[in-house]
Amino acid sequence: MPEGHALHRLARRQQRQFGGQRVQVQSPQGRFGPEAALLDGMRFATAEAWGKHLVYTFDDGPEAASSARMVHIHLGIYGAFTEEELPMPEPVGQIRMRMIGADLGVDLRGPNACELYTPPDLDALLARLGPDPLRADADPAQAAAAIARSRRAIGSLLMDQKVIAGVGNIYRAEVLFRAGIDPLRPGTSITAEEFAEIWADLVALMAVGAERGRIHVVRPDDDHGAPAYAANRPRTYVYRRAGEPCRLCGTPIAWQEMEGRNLFWCPSCQH
Numbered sequence: 001m002p003e004g005h006a007l008h009r010l011a012r013r014q015q016r017q018f019g020g021q022r023v024q025v026q027s028p029q030g031r032f033g034p035e036a037a038l039l040d041g042m043r044f045a046t047a048e049a050w051g052k053h054l055v056y057t058f059d060d061g062p063e064a065a066s067s068a069r070m071v072h073i074h075l076g077i078y079g080a081f082t083e084e085e086l087p088m089p090e091p092v093g094q095i096r097m098r099m100i101g102a103d104l105g106v107d108l109r110g111p112n113a114c115e116l117y118t119p120p121d122l123d124a125l126l127a128r129l130g131p132d133p134l135r136a137d138a139d140p141a142q143a144a145a146a147i148a149r150s151r152r153a154i155g156s157l158l159m160d161q162k163v164i165a166g167v168g169n170i171y172r173a174e175v176l177f178r179a180g181i182d183p184l185r186p187g188t189s190i191t192a193e194e195f196a197e198i199w200a201d202l203v204a205l206m207a208v209g210a211e212r213g214r215i216h217v218v219r220p221d222d223d224h225g226a227p228a229y230a231a232n233r234p235r236t237y238v239y240r241r242a243g244e245p246c247r248l249c250g251t252p253i254a255w256q257e258m259e260g261r262n263l264f265w266c267p268s269c270q271h
């Protein structure tokens, strides 16, 4: 599943591609058919991301904002957009939503959610999500409070979208390494200074990820040539490096499963 930086990057890209244009909206597969018919021909106003959720706003033009409609998309594990040049090719596979603008079109296949949203729906979603490090309106105090009162492991809390929105497995592992924090420590043991460091690092690293479309977490000084775990995958301190020497101290990177996801850390550098 893409982490939040990828959704913010996608929202910015689609804002550039479609923002302000009247768009054709279709559902070749049919599952989004009635909704697509309502949206077809409306103006694509905004694309925004909150954590791993994408929300579009459509309206009938700047002077008719009262008729605005919203669409909520969550890609989940299998969802993906593909971009197509115009004219659009014949639909291939299960295309939930096809959107065609002035210059190009996109096809959405396999999302976890693709649905019309009302303002109360959006409020309910945001009430379920913690602050998003990539949003200027994020309130980190909310996440600090949730962590400070929880006995769950910080490695688990960082992955919980109700605590912080947008963090996935890679940023969780890497940020805790960079802060020298053992992922098994309970939230109650995380000091205000440690939380501030985690938050500031997430803000900085995820902004780089959204800008470049790639996860960059290894400081240049620490990069002594140990390879990434696979071609075209991010170079990391600990993520997917189980048993390999820590880039800082040489200790074999530890691994365990935590709530069904693989957790990686350095037992020497992280306390």
Ligand SMILES: [Zn+2]
Pocket (backbone or CB within 6 Å): 246, 247, 248, 249, 250, 251, 266, 267, 268, 269, 270
């Ligand atoms: Zn180490």
